[in-house]
Structures are given as C-alpha cells and as structure tokens.
Amino acid sequence: MGTLVVAQSGGPTAVMNASLVGAIAGARGDRRVDRILGARFGIEGILADDYVDLTELPTEALVALKETPGAGLGSSRYRASDTEIHRIVSALVARDASWLLTIGGNDTADTLHRIQLAAQDAGLPLSVVGIPKTIDNDLPGMDHCPGYGSAARYVAVAVREAGIDTCAMQRTDPVKIVEVMGRNAGWLAAAARLGRHEPDQAPQLVFFPERPRSVEQMVDEIAGAYRAHGWAVVVVSENQTDEAGRPLAGDQPVHIDPHGHRYNESPGAHLARLVQSTFGVRARYERPGSLQRTSTTIVSETDAIEARLAGVDAVKRALRGESDVMVAIQREPGLAYSVRYEATPLSEIAARxxxxxxxxxxxxxxxxxxxxxxxxxxxxxGSLPPILSLV
Structure with a gap:
C-alpha cells in the first residue's frame, strides 16, 4: 500500500489532461494504491507540499477534466538544483509515496532521471515513470508524442484557412507568413502541409529548422512563390536559423528559460518586414502562439485516446516496479494504423x-x-473537410 503522486510539467497540450485522467483511472483500479495526489505546478508543488487529493475525484469531474485543455494541475518549467532534487525525494518519502509519474517532455525526463538517481543513492524504493507530452514531437525513442496530433491538426487547419484568406485578399495582402511552434524541430511546421491538396493551395513554402538557409534565399523563394501564384502563404518555425546557425531576427534572445532554452525575436515578423521592403508588396504575419498547443476546438480523437492510454500504461509500469523510464508509443508495422506502448529509458530522452x-x-x-x-x-x-475557391 502506498501513495501515487502525479504531476504535469512543461508546455501544456490539448490532451495533457487526458493522460492525467488515464493515470488516475489506472491507479484507482489497483488496491496497492491507497491515495492519489496531484502536485500543483509540477515539482514546485512537491517542494511546497502543495497537492490536490485525486483519490475520490467524482466521475463527472474526470470526464470534464479529460475534455479540458492545458494542465489541470498547473505546470512548471522550474529546474531543480541538486539540493532540491534530494528535497523532492525526502518530500515524497514524507508523503509515503511509492510511485511518481510526471507528464512532460525532454526537460521533464531529465528531472525525473535525476530524482530516480537520488532515490536510488538513498536506497529508497521509488518508481519513477514519465508520461510523454509535447506538441514539438521531438522526444527520442518513440514514434510520436501525445499532444502532437492535435497541434498538427490545428496548424493544418489554421494554415489552410490563412491560405483561403490570403487568396481572397491577394490584390491587397498577397503574402502571409505563419510562424508555428516546434522549438528546434520541424515536425509542427511540416504538419501545415496537410492542408494543401492542390499545387495552388497553401502553404506554398515551409521552412524547416533542419534546412537552414540564408535570409536572402528565403526572400527569393517567397518572391518566386508569389510570382508563380499571385499570392503566397509561408510557414516558418519559431527558431528558424540562417545557414550559419544564427536566429533570423538576431542573436540576442528575449528570454532564456530555466533549462537554458533561448526564445528569440520572431523570425516570421522579420521575414514579413523583409519581404515588404524588398519587393514592395504587403506581407502580413500570423503567430497562433499558445492556441496551437491547447485548443480543443479541433482536437484529434486519436491523440486524445492515445494520451489517456499512455497514462494508464505508465501506472501499470510503475506498479510492477519499472522505473527510470518514459512510456513510448510505437507504431505497429502494416497498412492499418495501430500502436503499442513500450518504455524508453529516461536517460535516452533527457535534454535530447x-x-x-x-x-x-x-x-x-x-x-x-x-x-x-x-x-x-x-x-x-481523420481527414480535413473539403474546401472550394472560385478565384
């Protein structure tokens, strides 16, 4: 008998709470768990002994929580010091916690791995299991991450609709730059391409972090797309760099988070200004921001189901003694889509x-x-609904 602690960390997603509900449901179904505690605002809640008792949360509350975007427990990007890692282990012991589950991504894996090592050094029987989450889809050791499917659908619809608007307004606003999240990987930018079914539909260009190019080349390519179609929608990743690895809008970050991630000036806004000044047409700039990661208006049902099952699987692994791992969704071979749930060592995901x-x-x-x-x-x-333009 013991307590299971669950927390959420990093940028929220549209299905992050589905994983939380899956973990709660999985823990409730096992008599070894006599209490389920949710840490408010990630590891900060553990350090502050600030918990929500989830043991008897009513069914109707769980249903509502599963459909709610964001992080129901509150999230955090706090990076614990080595001293605080040992404090976290002591705090969990004080709460009679035998299992720690945290829903998060690369940085969460790093924190959990450090907690596991500290517990191991202290000779404490604590099972530490991560539940994957990131719209960036950049976690190693798995086919894809919960949160990505919904964000990918959102971006595909948003960029397609930006294209419809730009095509209609091509006489006055012929170029639109759409900047999407994804940190240093192009998975989310690539998803914008799902909205284009014909060569003359948006997006005409997608710039990937994996394919850095000079600003001059990017402007030339945008000009070429504009001349070919009479209008152009271009997708760019939030951390797009030039061929020398420099952020497009300058090297000076506007923010550096506790894990050392740099947040730079907008490459999309910079490109829009360059396009407008270089070839004299109006270029607009759109940035969906946090809406692309937390909107449930067009959530992927596949994503929601897989996120919930990842939470269930994490509990199963923790209760049978697995530790220092993160649940990993793997695709089965074959034409029909199906997945299985495996585990990847936290050390292979941490900060990668x-x-x-x-x-x-x-x-x-x-x-x-x-x-x-x-x-x-x-x-x-599911596929996107058909569209029609008469232009």
Missing part, C-alpha cells in the same frame, strides 16, 4: 531532441515528402 528526418523533407528543402504525409495523417484523427 529528435529532428525531422531527411526522408520526410523534400529535395527542395521547402516541402515534405509523401512518406511524411503517410506518417502524420493517422495522428490527426
């Missing part, structure tokens, strides 16, 4: 990134391959 592979990027460097489209379509929970 998985980039968009070469076979998913077209030779032009500004489009995706059919292999990427085949990979991503099952993740977004």
């Amino acid at each position: 990134e998985r980039h968009l592979p070469d076979e998913f990027i077209a030779s032009s460097g500004t489009d995706v391959t059919d292999a990427f489209l085949a990979y991503v379509r099952p993740l977004i929970g």
